[in-house]
Structures are given as C-alpha cells and as structure tokens.
Amino acid sequence: MQSTSASPAPEWLVTPDDANDLARAVWPASAHRTEDGEFVIGGVPASDLVREHGTPLQVLDEGEVRRRAAALRDAFDAATAAHGTSARIYYAGKALLNTTIVRWMLDEGLNVDVCTGGELEVALRAGADAARLGFHGNNKSVAELERAVEAGVGTIIIDSTVEIERLGRVVADRGAEQRVMLRVNSGVHAETHDFLATAHEDQKFGFPLVDAPEAVALIRRTPGLIFVGLHCHIGSQIFGVAGFRESAERVLALHEQLLTGGDVPQLNLGGGFGIAYTRVDDPVPITELAEGIVAAVAETCARRGIAVPALSFEPGRAIVGNAGVTLYEVGTIKDVTLDQGIRRYVSVDGGMSDNARPALYGAQYSARLASRVSEAAPALVRVVGKHCESGDIVVDHEYLPGDVAPGDLLAVAATGAYCAPLSSNYNHVTRPPIVAVRDGAAHVIVRGESMADLLARDAGITP
Structure with a gap:
C-alpha cells in the first residue's frame, strides 16, 4: 500500500x-x-x-453473532475464575434488538440489558426469563417500573434519587422486593466521540461518586429495595484496558466504603468494547481485554483487602457490529x-x-x-x-x-x-x-x- x-x-x-x-x-x-x-x-x-x-x-x-457472544462469555468466565470470582454477561440490547437476537443471546448463555419499556417488551416477547434481564434508563416512568417489577426483572439499575423514591412506591404497593444497582460516574472519560462518552461528571447518567453513599443509604432504608452493587459505564468504542483500570480503581474505593453498611456483592463495569470499522482500527483481542480488566479489579481489591465481587459486563457492539x-x-x-x-x-x-x-x-x-x-x-x-x-x-x-x-x-x-x-x-x-x-x-x-x-x-x- x-x-x-x-x-x-x-x-x-x-x-x-x-x-x-x-x-x-x-x-x-x-x-x-x-x-x-x-x-x-x-x-x-x-x-x-x-x-x-x-x-x-x-x-x-448469525454464526458471527453467536461466535462473538460465546467468545465474550468464555473469556470473562476464564478471567474471573482465575481470580476466584464469576462473570455475568448482559447483551446491550440498544445495539440491535429484536426477538430473534434475544433468543440467540439466551442460547449462548448471556443475559440481556434493556433500557426502555419497549426494549423490555421485546425481550419478554422473545420468551426471556425476566430474571435474566437488567433494566437501565435515566428516566424510567412509573408504568415502566411497574411492568419491570411485575415481570420479575432481575436487576433495575437506578439512575436518580427520584427513581429510588418512585421504585420504592411501586414495590410497596405490590408488597414486592426488587434487586437494584446504582449507576455511578467514575469521572473517567474513554477515548471516544463526546456524544458516545457516558462517564463525564456533567452528563445525564448516574450519580457522581461523592453523592453515591447518600443514594445507597436511601436505597438500603427503602423497604422492598435490595442493593446489590454499583454500575459504571465509561463510554463506547474503547480499544484498550487503561480506561477500565482507572475507572475500576475509583469505583472500588466507593465499593469498599459501602461495605461498612452492608453487603455489596456485585460490580458492573459496563461495556463499550471497540470493534474494527476500518483496516487501521486495532481493538484489543477479547481474551486480552477480559484478562486485563479482571486482573485490574483483583489487584485493586487485594490492595484494599476486600473480596473480589462478582462482575458483570454489557457488550453490544462487540457482539453484533462486525x-x-x-x-x-x-x-x-x-x-x-x-x-x-x-x-x-x-x-x-x-x-x-x-x-x-x-x-x-x-x-x-x-x-x-x-x-x-x-x-x-x-x-x-x-x-x-x-x-x-x-x-x-x-x-x-x-x-x-x-x-x-x-x-x-x-x-x-x-x-x-x-x-x-x-x-x-x-x-x-x-x-x-x-x-x-x-x-x-x-x-x-x-x-x-x-x-x-x-x-x-x-x-x-x-x-
């Protein structure tokens, strides 16, 4: 050339x-x-x-989709097993969602992440066990939360104080319990386009780290809400491990702080794994990415003297893009x-x-x-x-x-x-x-x- x-x-x-x-x-x-x-x-x-x-x-x-889904599952299973913990992969439905893809993901042992009532309905119509769904969104309506709780969605990722109060009323009215995570902003900005970056402090998603303890305290004292961990997503089309490493360092400091008030069994580090759109793009191989991210978490936990939590990840583009x-x-x-x-x-x-x-x-x-x-x-x-x-x-x-x-x-x-x-x-x-x-x-x-x-x-x- x-x-x-x-x-x-x-x-x-x-x-x-x-x-x-x-x-x-x-x-x-x-x-x-x-x-x-x-x-x-x-x-x-x-x-x-x-x-x-x-x-x-x-x-x-279809074969490419299934191969990539299985490769992600296997890579993170192996990486977490090497550090005495486990991984759960949620396919990020926003990348491409229809009932057929939901069924492919479930077949390959993945869970599914949705972020609106419409995406939730697609997953349910595909026959997904609601317990295998995670529900995101910065402005979930009362109707969407009611549908999620009634369906038995496995985890709702809380994005605001209003949502804590809103979901608290929904579970109280039904005498239900709901597992929740809290989305936080680590302040780490992945090297990507500004519109794709979702970990800035000045943005619509999640809580700044400094505000998270108060939000978690509110969740813990709200009847029916079960706090299971933190969620952080640093952006999209990320080619390396460095951003995840720095973000995990910051979020695990908060994780350690929250352990004084109760269990924090899980940590979701989001997705955003990059793919090649042109011949000059050079994404990190998925095995190397998985090993690097999990090792960074394990090293930080060891330094802080805390157990490595169960980890979750939410790839979408990395499965269906290419x-x-x-x-x-x-x-x-x-x-x-x-x-x-x-x-x-x-x-x-x-x-x-x-x-x-x-x-x-x-x-x-x-x-x-x-x-x-x-x-x-x-x-x-x-x-x-x-x-x-x-x-x-x-x-x-x-x-x-x-x-x-x-x-x-x-x-x-x-x-x-x-x-x-x-x-x-x-x-x-x-x-x-x-x-x-x-x-x-x-x-x-x-x-x-x-x-x-x-x-x-x-x-x-x-x-």
Missing part, C-alpha cells in the same frame, strides 16, 4: 494495492468472494439476497474537483435513514463492490445517500475500483450495531428489512417497511 500525499483523503487512509480485498478484522469471518468475484456472507451470495429482498438490505451473520453488512445499489456517480484532487461521489439508495452514525458521530466505515471485482485503479470515493442533507454520508473516505458504476451492488461493513436502532423515515424513506444468514440459508428477522406501512400513520389519508 502507498500513502496518498496530494489527495483529499485523510492521513489514515492509504491507497490499497487491491480495492476488492476484504480486511479480515472488519468483515464477518464468513465473508468471501466467489470465483466470479461476487461477495458472499453466511454462505449466501449478495445477488441472491438482493434478488429476494431488494436494497437497501441489512444482513446479519456481524452486520448493509447492501446498497449504486445510483449515480459524480466527480468533484477539489484543490487537493478529485473526489468521486457514489450515491446509493439508502443513507442516513438506515445509518445515522456518520451524521451523528462522524463515524467511519468501509465499503466494497459486492456484485463483482475489478482491475480498475482505486479511486477515492465518498459514498452518500439519497436524502436531502449534505451530511447524508454513508462512508466518508474509501477507495473503490475506479470503474464503479450505476447498478453495482455495494457492501458496507460493520453495520450490525446501532444502524437499525437509529433508523428513521426521514424524507419518507421506508426502513429496510434485516435478514439473518447462516450456512447458505437466509431468513427475515425484521420485516422491511412498505409504503403502505409508512402512510398508515397519516391521519389525513382516507383508507
């Missing part, structure tokens, strides 16, 4: 020797090309998927001359309605031709959507074969997390289906919207 000096490309992007290759860390393990150069995922060729389901199309490799691929059809091509060179705009038939992350966070993605390979020289492209917004970018910087043309199929990698949950009907565009693939078979797990679905909510249209 050669760097791109006189070019509008960013420094991290290099001109590939082959603009058809599939970087292994970015694409699902099953992704490959046929002898004719067609992209295949889960044993199913892209053309077969598009012929059956159209474009845009979100494809999820398992997802979105297929688009190329519509128009436009070359724009810049001072630094030429940028080719490749417009596809989706955009920010099915992937809002580039517009929201400046997220970077990787793309490849899916219907063929080409020997044409690589050209710098910006893949954009069909929406009436200049910020409607799907892939900001990428090299594709220079003969990319209308009608080509394009595959965008690592779209399994947060794309479908953040999707919208902007410009009255329908949301695409989600199709699961495995061992050469494909089936719809979320139906795509029709125009009739979209217009059904318009009260001005006569049936």
Whole structure:
C-alpha cells in the first residue's frame, strides 16, 4: 500500500494495492468472494439476497453473532475464575434488538440489558426469563417500573434519587422486593466521540461518586429495595484496558466504603468494547481485554483487602457490529474537483435513514463492490445517500475500483450495531428489512417497511 500525499483523503487512509480485498478484522469471518468475484456472507451470495429482498438490505451473520457472544462469555468466565470470582454477561440490547437476537443471546448463555419499556417488551416477547434481564434508563416512568417489577426483572439499575423514591412506591404497593444497582460516574472519560462518552461528571447518567453513599443509604432504608452493587459505564468504542483500570480503581474505593453498611456483592463495569470499522482500527483481542480488566479489579481489591465481587459486563457492539453488512445499489456517480484532487461521489439508495452514525458521530466505515471485482485503479470515493442533507454520508473516505458504476451492488461493513436502532423515515424513506444468514440459508428477522406501512400513520389519508 502507498500513502496518498496530494489527495483529499485523510492521513489514515492509504491507497490499497487491491480495492476488492476484504480486511479480515472488519468483515464477518464468513465473508468471501466467489470465483466470479461476487461477495458472499453466511454462505449466501449478495445477488441472491438482493434478488429476494431488494436494497437497501441489512444482513446479519448469525454464526458471527453467536461466535462473538460465546467468545465474550468464555473469556470473562476464564478471567474471573482465575481470580476466584464469576462473570455475568448482559447483551446491550440498544445495539440491535429484536426477538430473534434475544433468543440467540439466551442460547449462548448471556443475559440481556434493556433500557426502555419497549426494549423490555421485546425481550419478554422473545420468551426471556425476566430474571435474566437488567433494566437501565435515566428516566424510567412509573408504568415502566411497574411492568419491570411485575415481570420479575432481575436487576433495575437506578439512575436518580427520584427513581429510588418512585421504585420504592411501586414495590410497596405490590408488597414486592426488587434487586437494584446504582449507576455511578467514575469521572473517567474513554477515548471516544463526546456524544458516545457516558462517564463525564456533567452528563445525564448516574450519580457522581461523592453523592453515591447518600443514594445507597436511601436505597438500603427503602423497604422492598435490595442493593446489590454499583454500575459504571465509561463510554463506547474503547480499544484498550487503561480506561477500565482507572475507572475500576475509583469505583472500588466507593465499593469498599459501602461495605461498612452492608453487603455489596456485585460490580458492573459496563461495556463499550471497540470493534474494527476500518483496516487501521486495532481493538484489543477479547481474551486480552477480559484478562486485563479482571486482573485490574483483583489487584485493586487485594490492595484494599476486600473480596473480589462478582462482575458483570454489557457488550453490544462487540457482539453484533462486525456481524452486520448493509447492501446498497449504486445510483449515480459524480466527480468533484477539489484543490487537493478529485473526489468521486457514489450515491446509493439508502443513507442516513438506515445509518445515522456518520451524521451523528462522524463515524467511519468501509465499503466494497459486492456484485463483482475489478482491475480498475482505486479511486477515492465518498459514498452518500439519497436524502436531502449534505451530511447524508454513508462512508466518508474509501477507495473503490475506479470503474464503479450505476447498478453495482455495494457492501458496507460493520453495520450490525446501532444502524437499525437509529433508523428513521426521514424524507419518507421506508426502513429496510434485516435478514439473518447462516450456512447458505437466509431468513427475515425484521420485516422491511412498505409504503403502505409508512402512510398508515397519516391521519389525513382516507383508507
């Protein structure tokens, strides 16, 4: 590969020797090309998927999802066992949630984390044992708390003093008991985009460490509430152990302080484990991450002379992110001359309605031709959507074969997390289906919207 000096490309992007290759860390393990150069995922060729389901199309490799879930489970089980404790993995449903994925997670021995009444209902409709659910959220309504308590949700993560009082009334009215954790802010900021960071002191989630003892005291004296531990989440798309180590150090100081008032059997350190969106991304292998985080907790506990608590983690993106691929059809091509060179705009038939992350966070993605390979020289492209917004970018910087043309199929990698949950009907565009693939078979797990679905909510249209 050669760097791109006189070019509008960013420094991290290099001109590939082959603009058809599939970087292994970015694409699902099953992704490959046929002898004719067609992209295949889960044993199913892209053309077969598009012929059956159209474009845009979100494809999820079931085998990849299950493999990653099992790998996380096994890594943290082994790491905690080595230090005399245990781990519980909650799949963070906000990354991508539907009843099929809930069932996959339960099959693989994971629990499920939800953060709204809607997500709770999806998990329950999937047949999940409510005791295997954790319920987050900074503004849970009375109705949501009532539903959670009635269903028997295993743990509710408390986020405010108002919620302690609110939940206290709910359990009192029902003569129930409810296990709870307290979400705290360690003040550690993971190296990520500001909108993704959730451990700042000045933010809507949780309690500052200095305020937590009073909140825990209130929980402990509220009949029906059973305090089981602290929860801290430091951000998303985190590549190293350092942030978790520093956060654990601070939270365990509070944990030790709280032991004087009663048991604190658990500690939830959240999720946010990073994935590769481009070939230059280098996330820490999950075994190394698990060993590093758990070792940091154990070392801190040993130094403080306290027992290592049972640990919990909440990965989402790390399970489904790289398992997802979105297929688009190329519509128009436009070359724009810049001072630094030429940028080719490749417009596809989706955009920010099915992937809002580039517009929201400046997220970077990787793309490849899916219907063929080409020997044409690589050209710098910006893949954009069909929406009436200049910020409607799907892939900001990428090299594709220079003969990319209308009608080509394009595959965008690592779209399994947060794309479908953040999707919208902007410009009255329908949301695409989600199709699961495995061992050469494909089936719809979320139906795509029709125009009739979209217009059904318009009260001005006569049936």
